[in-house]
Amino acid sequence: MKLRLALTSALSLVLIFAAGMSRAQATVDGAYARATVGKQANGAAYLQLSAKGDDTLLSASAPVANRVEIHTMRMDGDVMKMRALDKLEIKGGEKLQMQPGAGAHLMLMGLKQPLKAGDSFPLTLTFRKAGKLTVEVKVKEIAMPGKGGDMPHHSGQAGHAGHEGHEHHHHD
Numbered sequence: 001m002k003l004r005l006a007l008t009s010a011l012s013l014v015l016i017f018a019a020g021m022s023r024a025q026a027t028v029d030g031a032y033a034r035a036t037v038g039k040q041a042n043g044a045a046y047l048q049l050s051a052k053g054d055d056t057l058l059s060a061s062a063p064v065a066n067r068v069e070i071h072t073m074r075m076d077g078d079v080m081k082m083r084a085l086d087k088l089e090i091k092g093g094e095k096l097q098m099q100p101g102a103g104a105h106l107m108l109m110g111l112k113q114p115l116k117a118g119d120s121f122p123l124t125l126t127f128r129k130a131g132k133l134t135v136e137v138k139v140k141e142i143a144m145p146g147k148g149g150d151m152p153h154h155s156g157q158a159g160h161a162g163h164e165g166h167e168h169h170h171h172d
């Protein structure tokens with residue numbers, strides 16, 4: 001009797017989970033984070049967002065960091081410019097792929113522990129319509145794209161002291 005009860009409740013948990021997934025407007029795929037080097041203060045995470053209808057990523061959080069910010073960056077000549085966004089719009093039917101070196105990413109501010117390749121950690125994203133979604137983020141070694149090859153642009157406190165208009169020099 002005890003075993004049967006346990007099986008029944010496990011099954012209902014699966015059903016509740018499935019129901020929650022199908023109601024969600026937004027989906028998150030392939031979340032990964034860059035392995036950190038030494039006592040790096042901040043990390044970066046990348047993932048793919050898609051939504052059936054328009055949705056908006058409002059915030060994110062992870063137990064490995066004091067806070068998670070939505071950042072965007074782009075090259076302006078030889079200078080990498082980054083700034084924090086208060087939200088990220090997702091167009092219905094479109095895929096938004098975050099990747100190192102360009103566009104949006106999630107910044108893990110104030111890491112509580114180093115991120116080691118092979119580890120993973122939970123990340124909770126809050127969407128306007130889909131509500132909260134928690135995904136598992138895999139930590140990987142990622143080489144920076146471009147001439148520098150392995151230059152981490154998120155290289156510690158000094159590199160990320162001020163967000164608005166802060167410029168990161170692109171080394172070659």
Ligand SMILES: [Cu+2]
Binds near residue numbers: 071082105106107154
């Ligand atoms: Cu950033």
